[in-house]
Amino acid sequence: MVLLLFLSHGHASGSENIRIAIANNVKSAVIESPSGLMTEGTGTGEGQRKMVIWPDAVGSAPLRFSSQGDFTSVNGRSYRGVIEIRKKQNGLLLVINDLDLEDYLLGVIAEEIPHDWEFEALKAQAVAARSYALYQKRNGGKRPYHILATVSSQVYTGKRGERERTSRAVRETRGMVLTYGGGVIQAFFHSSCGGHTENASRLWNIDEPYLKGVDCDCQEISKYGVWEKRFSLPAVAAALRKKGYRVDGVQTLEIDGITPAGRVRNVAVRDPRGTTSVPAESLRAAIGYSLIPSVFFELETEENEVIISGRGMGHGVGLCQWGAREMAQRKQDYQSILNHYYPGTAISSIP
Ligand SMILES: [Zn+2]
Known part of the structure; x- marks a missing residue:
């Protein structure tokens, strides 16, 4: 008896939900469950296997769906817990997955770290x-x-x-x-x-x-240990312009400030009109996070190219x-x- 009480208390204290935006600004949501949908008292369709939800069907209160099985599918992808559909002020839908924090993590870890790595690294993650x-x-x-x-x-x-x-x-x-x-x-x-x-x-x-x-x-082991990337100066200028920087005919890039650990804070971009200081993370965002894996780099301008050589991957x-x-x-x-x-x-x- 005492043991049972203790166990049930242990489970209750571990339960904590989390709400994840899984689709935002969508025009419709296809909700499916092979074992039958449950509508959580928020609308019609109880027991149906498939429903297409349009904004007109959603009132001021959100619709909530779950499934008689473990998973409910939204636009072809399966989730644990409850699916909540809200109509936004712009008339489009926001789809939220509301579920236990522990169940959420089941769908996160292998997306963030290779699942065949050493087990203690997986636990740390x-x-x-x-x-x-x-x-x-x-x-x-x-x-x-x-x-x-x-x-x-x-x-x-x-x-x-x-x-x-x-x-x-x-x-x-x-x-x-x-x-x-x-x-x-x-x-x-x-x-x-x-x-x-x-x-x-x-x-x-x-x-x-x-x-x-x-x-x-x-x-010692990272496959992102050292890397070198080359970009043409016109391509760099075009990428920066897309992010709102007024640069044209870029002549050189130079490092303009580093952190004590050695990461680049800013890059000075010189064109015929002057010099524009661009945060290194913004340069990464403009060119592509995978194309410039980190801001731990040195750079060199050579003719019509910039050569960026660096270490590591990520912030x-x-x-x-x-x-x-x-x-x-x-x-x-x-x-x-x-x-x-x-x-x-x-x-x-x-x-
Ligand atoms: Zn490291």
Whole structure:
């Protein structure tokens, strides 16, 4: 009897929902369940296998669907939990997946880190992703959702993203998050730092004691160890113009300010009219995040080309995934990995 009470309490305390925007500004949503839809008392269609929802069918209260099975499909993709459809002021639809935080993570981890990597690295990623999501939930303001499903937050694809080993990493770290001073942290992570992670305050307007740079051994194994890219100057100018910079006939690019760790803050772009200072991350965004993998680079202008040679992949803040993998290969556990990349934090149950 006592044991049963204890167990049921344990489950209840681990339950925390999260709301993810899985489709935004869409004209319709196709909702399907082979075992029959449940409408959660919000409209007609109970028991149907397929419904097409148009904005006209949605009133001021959102429609909510779930399924008699584990998954409900939206526009061909399957999700756990509840699907909520809202009509926006612009007349289009916002589709939200409302589900248990732990179920959400099942569809995240393998989208963010290779599922066949060392298990302790997967567990470290699971705790970081859970912390990141919970921070967004608690600090996201008044939007009807907590987090996006894209690379600008964490990639989430529902059932498609689930893998056996990453699901096990989520289950074995159930309810565990990183905290600092009692609060859940902003657990940023990235692919490969290039040898030293970045102090967040040097790149963004975020100054947290647990987001200072630390040394990292990812260079020994990372496939993004060193890279070199070449772009023609007219192509650089065109990409920058698309982002609103007034540059034409670009003659040279020069580094204009670096962080103490060595990342480029700004790039001076010179054209016949003068010099424009462009934040290095904006240059990355303009040309393409995969084409310039990081701002940990040097550059050289040669005739009509700029040669950018750099290290690492991603923004460099927080957990370095390739570094986490290297630590796991040296038999470090996920707690040691997290303590290294988020100094001063504790791993605790969701506060
Ligand atoms: Zn690293």
